[in-house]
Amino acid sequence: xxxxxxxxxxxxxxxxxxxxxxxxxxxxxxxxxxxxxxxxxxxxxxxxxxxxxxxxxxxxxxxxxxxxxxxxxxxxxxxxxxxxxxxxxxxxxxxxxxxxxxxxxxxxxxxxxxxxxxxxxxxxxxxxxxxxxxxxxxxxxxxxxxxxxxxxxxxxxxxxxxxxxxxxxxxxxxxxxxxxxxxxxxxxxxxxxxxxxxxxxxxxxxxxxxxxxxxxx
Numbered sequence: 001x002x003x004x005x006x007x008x009x010x011x012x013x014x015x016x017x018x019x020x021x022x023x024x025x026x027x028x029x030x031x032x033x034x035x036x037x038x039x040x041x042x043x044x045x046x047x048x049x050x051x052x053x054x055x056x057x058x059x060x061x062x063x064x065x066x067x068x069x070x071x072x073x074x075x076x077x078x079x080x081x082x083x084x085x086x087x088x089x090x091x092x093x094x095x096x097x098x099x100x101x102x103x104x105x106x107x108x109x110x111x112x113x114x115x116x117x118x119x120x121x122x123x124x125x126x127x128x129x130x131x132x133x134x135x136x137x138x139x140x141x142x143x144x145x146x147x148x149x150x151x152x153x154x155x156x157x158x159x160x161x162x163x164x165x166x167x168x169x170x171x172x173x174x175x176x177x178x179x180x181x182x183x184x185x186x187x188x189x190x191x192x193x194x195x196x197x198x199x200x201x202x203x204x205x206x207x208x209x210x211x212x213x214x215x216x217x
Contacts, residue, residue, distance in 0.1 A: 004176050004186055005173035005174075005177050007190060008190060011190045011194065012190075012194060012197055022201060022204035022205065022208065023205075024037075024204045024205070024207045024208035024211065025137075027211070028041070028137070028140070029136065029137070031144055033211055035145045037211050038086070038145065039083075040207060040211075041207060042079065042086060043083065043095045043097070044101045044207070045079055045156060046076070046080070046095065047097040047101050047102070047104075047105050048101060048126065048203075049074075049075045049076050049126070050105070051104075051105035051106075051109050051112075052108055052123065052126060053074055053076050054109070055119055056068075057069075058112055059119060062116045063180075064116040064117050064120070064179065064181075065119050065120055065123070067175050067178075068123050072159070072161035073131075078156045079155075079156050081152060082154065082155050085152035085153045098203060100199070100203045101203050101206075104199040104200065104202070107196075117179065117181060118188070118189065120189060121193040122192070124172075124176065125196040125200065126196070128169065130156070131159055131165055131168070132169075134157045135157060137157060138150070138154045141153065141154050
């Protein structure tokens, strides 16, 4: 019988490929966009992770989602340091969320409030994705825009409190496999995982449109 963690990976593979194939990410990794596009993307992450980590504080004692609340994963402080480097000390007055980003954050908040198991789907797609594929973006940013290796501007991608990502991901999969619930509930979580990828991809599409409209500066 397929484990729940394997089921999530299999079910979300198509959506994951769509994210990887987005025009915005392709242009960002292909050196076709400037540092402002990278900064704008970082802004959107700040709103998304703000919702995720507000939810984590609410769910720390929850029997279903609580085991996934791991402070070593938290990214908000790193994002704020990156944004200060990218946008300057007054960055809080200038950052803005795209409509797609607001929809994404609102869905995370709703799951944290009403459906802890659904929150896990968002936790999985974000943290495990950035712990893995996010490292490609960090490496590109360092080489393209001259950021210090694992320094200001790319600290979001540096999980300093996770010295062994492979071991951490194995332990995370064990947590997924132990999530309580019947087959119907697990299928609902899988569907929410797909929804999370779709919401994330909508943010990339909106960013792609924004930087096409302004001439990809």
